[in-house]
Amino acid sequence: MLVEISVVEQRYQAVLEVRAGSTVTDVAERFGVCRQTVHEWLARYRDDGLTGLADRSSRPRRSPGQTAPEVEALVCELRRNHPRWGARRILFELGRIGCPGPIPSRITVHRILVRHGLVDERPRRRRREEYLRWERDRPMELWQMDIVGGVMLADGREAKVVTGVDDHSRFCVIAAVVPKATGRAVCLALVAALRQYGVPDEVLTDNGKQFTARFNAGGGEVMFDRICRENAITYRLTKPRSPTTTGKVERFHLSLRRELLDEHPPFVSVAEAQATIDAFRHDYNTDRPHQALDMAFPADRFRPNTDDGIALTLPPSLTAAADEIGPPSPPAVKRVTGSAARATTATNHAVEVTRTIPASGNMTVSGQQFWLGPAHAGREITLWADTTVVHLLLAGVRLKTVPSRFSLTQLHQLLTDGGRPAGPSPINPAPAPPGTAIEVERTINACGLLALAGRQHPVGFHLAGQRVTVRIDHGVLHLLGSDRAVLRSLPNPLTTPEQGRIRDARPAGPAPAPDMQPLRVDRRVSSRGSISIARQKIQVGIGHAGRTVTVEEADTTFRIHHGDELLAEVARTTTRPIARFKARKPEPPRRRPDILAPPSEPMSRSPQ
Structure with a gap:
């Protein structure tokens, strides 16, 4: 009868045969291994006994080629500060600002970003070498x-x-x-x-x-x-x-x-x-x-x-x-790299000044204008300024960022006129804890799309061109106007990792007023008594076929009205935004039942 023995038992038998007097060569040939393996078994049995013959991990104790933790932390910091930088740009910046260790390869930088969840791994369509790039041989051609x-x-x-x-x-x-x-x-x-x-x-x-x-x-x-x-x-x-x-x-x-x-x-x-x-x-x-x-x-x-x-x-x-x-005259700025760039940044001091917004909403500081709108007239605002950028903060919350036209002489003059040395830049505030509400300022583009976390989300053509405050509170996304009135509420289309990648996000302010006006859209009931809104089919009743009804959107329900009558209220099961706000066809005129067509009069015959 065949008896199956474990690998540890076989190694133990080989050790016992050698200790009983057999040669290592004969034992290695009988068990199908090399002589060095038998010697290793003997050493492990001598040091640890029978437990030393168990399987051990072959993982090395150290990896000389592993990326230093300081380099990995710097790669992640560059990516978080500049979400649009890829592995090639980050590798270039490592050599530009000085890497604390050996500069890694491009694929190593990419793997660091993927490991920390800063880049989504996507399948490659074609190799980069397969793309044919054409360009002229010289400039001005x-x-x-x-x-x-x-x-x-x-x-x-x-x-x-x-x-x-x-x-x-x-x-x-x-x-x-x-x-x-x-x-x-x-x-x-x-x-x-x-x-x-x-x-x-x-x-x-x-x-x-x-x-x-x-x-x-x-x-x-x-x-x-x-x-x-x-x-x-x-x-x-x-x-x-x-x-x-x-x-x-x-x-x-x-x-x-x-x-x-x-x-x-x-x-x-x-x-x-x-x-x-x-x-x-x-x-x-x-x-x-x-x-x-x-x-x-x-x-x-x-x-x-x-x-x-x-x-x-x-x-x-x-x-x-x-x-x-006349020809445009861009400012002549000399570009420096390496240690010279770090020295220039060190001497480029930032200044903070406090000013009161005038009634027009257009504030001027040292010859540079900042538009804030009449809604903020009379409020105090803080300017964080250096020679490259100006941040406008209201009660500690950054409203906008514009390029700076201040020179070092103007910054020193602002210090003399009541300014103070500025702290760290507010452009990268600490991320909000997971699960807390956040806000961010955005402008709806001409197509009614909202840019968040690298994607475009449709919010409606009627909001095109407006500057809104986007408030994300758990599963709901609110669009707030300048007076923090709710313009529209939508299901939150972003996942938790995507919310962490939103640029310029900040902890949310007070919740919007509860007396907000819900979104109302028109739909025409089909011949089968149903309507479709955001690709969700709702049965209203065949008795209402042909009527134009009003659909009132809430956070979790849809309410269907015909005039002042509430026809139905159903749970919202779709996460898609509403893209159509009017009925496709106008409602045909309905004839009153009490108005009848006049009967046709019989034709009178003329006498023969």
């Missing part, structure tokens, strides 16, 4: 131009931005804010860039009517065509519906929207929007490394062409207006 919207003004208008990017260096040569994207405004932006940087060899645009008359009924030549022709610029057009052809300028639009326009409050004027976008453009050109350029800066690869000695030829109708505007 090709400019890509386009127009982008999304610049919301305080009076409800939407301005446009005329943009241009050098194909070789990714250097932004044009970022002009215009109230309307007319052909004349686009040409003025192009002329200002030509005067500042010189004339490129080629210009590439899409088929917008500001650039070409290609699809106009009359055809002909527009002013943009004429400027290119008279200055020997080869003008190229993309194929219709081919945005990837101008992919470099479209990528600039994505960064502009994500990092500035989606999170910025409405601008007071076009001039303020232009100053803010100029600051973003300067940072984009000089202080932001690009992965497509092997982490080089666009300003390092760009070379203007202003010394060619050829005068710029302009149409007579455009010359006077171009002379009035």
Whole structure:
């Protein structure tokens, strides 16, 4: 009969045979192992007895290649302070600011972020080497131009931005804010860039009517065509519906929207929007490394062409207006790296000052204006300012952040006029404990979408362009107006990890007033007596078929009214937001039952 013995018993038998007089070679051959293994069993039995023959972990006691805890903590801190930085950018910044240990590889940085839940692991579609990237061989050989919207003004208008990017260096040569994207405004932006940087060899645009008359009924030549022709610029057009052809300028639009326009409050004027976008453009050109350029800066690869000695030829109708505007003059800031950058930051002292908001809501400090709105008139606000950024805090809560135009001389003057040395920057407050309500300021974009945790959430076209306070309290998301009145309440679409990644979040203030007006939408009852709201089907009754009813949204229920009559109240089982607010078709007129058609009179016959 076969008897199965354990591995420990077999090792014990091998040890007993050796101790009984058998040679190690014979025992190793009989048990199918090498001689070194038998010697190891003997040593373990001699030291620990029978327990020493049990299976042991082969994990090494130490790992010389393990990333130092200081480096891992610095990687996580950089990611939390800059949620849009990936592994490549974090690796670049480690070498830029000085790493406390050996610099890890890119994949090590990525694994650190995944291990700490700072990056969601996603399957790779294609290898990076399989993408074919094309670019011109030298700067000023090709400019890509386009127009982008999304610049919301305080009076409800939407301005446009005329943009241009050098194909070789990714250097932004044009970022002009215009109230309307007319052909004349686009040409003025192009002329200002030509005067500042010189004339490129080629210009590439899409088929917008500001650039070409290609699809106009009359055809002909527009002013943009004429400027290119008279200055020997080869003008190229993309194929219709081919945005990837101008992919470099479209990528600039994505960064502009994500990092500035989606999170910025409405601008007071076009001039303020232009100053803010100029600051973003300067940072984009000089202080932001690009992965497509092997982490080089666009300003390092760009070379203007202003010394060619050829005068710029302009149409007579455009010359006077171009002379009035003149070329843009961004501030000349010298970029430093390494220890020099740390020394510059150390001498860039921040200042805190307290001011009272005037009745107009437009406050001026040392020549720089800050729009806060008449609703905050008479309240005291604290400014945390340095030479790069200004934070506006009301009762310790940060209202907005704008680029700083203060010089070191102006900061010292603010200290003399009653200011005080500032503490740490309020841009990265401590995260709220899990389960507590949080708030964040956001602007609803022109499509009625709200940007939270890297995703867009539909909240309704009727809120487009408004600056709201988003309050997340457990399973409910409230949108609050300037007076903290509830504009709309929705189911919370974010998970707990996503709530921890919300940028600029703070502990929530007092709960909104309970007498808020619920959202009301119209629906028409189908022939089967049902309606659909947020993809939830509700049965009202076949007796109400064809009627237009009003649906009142609550946190957990839907109430269906017809006039003053409450038809039904059902539990809300959907988490989708309401995207349609009106009935699809108008309700047909209903005939009163007491009004009957007049009977037809019999025809009278004429006498024969």
